[in-house]
Amino acid sequence: MREVKSEAVNDTILLRRIPLFTDLAPDELLTLAGRVDKESYRKGEVIFEREEPASTLYMINTGQVKISIPSPAGHEAVLALLSDGEFFGELSLFDEKPHSATAQAMNNTSLLTLHRDDFLAFVRRQPEVAIKIFRVFSSRLRQTNEVLQDAAFLDIPSRVAKRLLELAETHGIRTPKGILIDLSLTQEEIAGMVGATRESVNKALRLYIDKGFICREKQRITVFQPQELRKRIYY
Helix, strand or coil: CCCCCCCHHHHHHHHHCCHHHCCCCHHHHHHHHCCCEEEEECCCCEEECCCCCCCEEEEEEECCEEEEEECCCCCEEEEEEECCCCEECCHHHHHCCCCCCEEEECCCEEEEEEEHHHHHHHHHHCHHHHHHHHHHHHHHHHHHHHHHHHHHHCCHHHHHHHHHHHHHHHHEEECCCCEEECCCCCHHHHHHHHCCCHHHHHHHHHHHHHCCCEEEECCEEEECCHHHHHHCCCC
């Protein structure tokens, strides 16, 4: 049995910020903290590659992480943009298969990590944690289905408008000018989110900039008129 680390008490404060563990009793949280490790990544650093062996649950303390699937041609499909309190790498905890996607830090990122054996032992005592993970599984599967639906039925400007609204909802900061999407996004990354080419995404962004719906400065987008973007989404 591992000894509880001296910093475990402080780690309980970090773990409490992770929605998976907010309802745990103090003693359970302290036990879990004794099994958690910390990792830090610089902006742009790869956390793990697709097809690498997987045995760890990653939880974001601070920072942002991009989950994507790269193509042989150098493009990527962006599956998710995750931030504080969210987790990833959970699939491998249950099926023991390699990572199905690549994870990369979008800015300087601090992670808490939990090895599969420690996680499974903990879940046996706290099955409600597994239920929370299954809820996230379900939510992410629904999101994947929605992306496939959008790719089939929405034109590219509509897809871009919908994704900008989603990002404004999940990563938006209200400013006097509008809703700032608190992510540094390249056109290639936006293209990877909507399943389009960089050129077609650039055209859609330029359209919305010219109409005054959004502005883009140093890879950050501010949404001025979300109601106008919503009007662009039609099936």
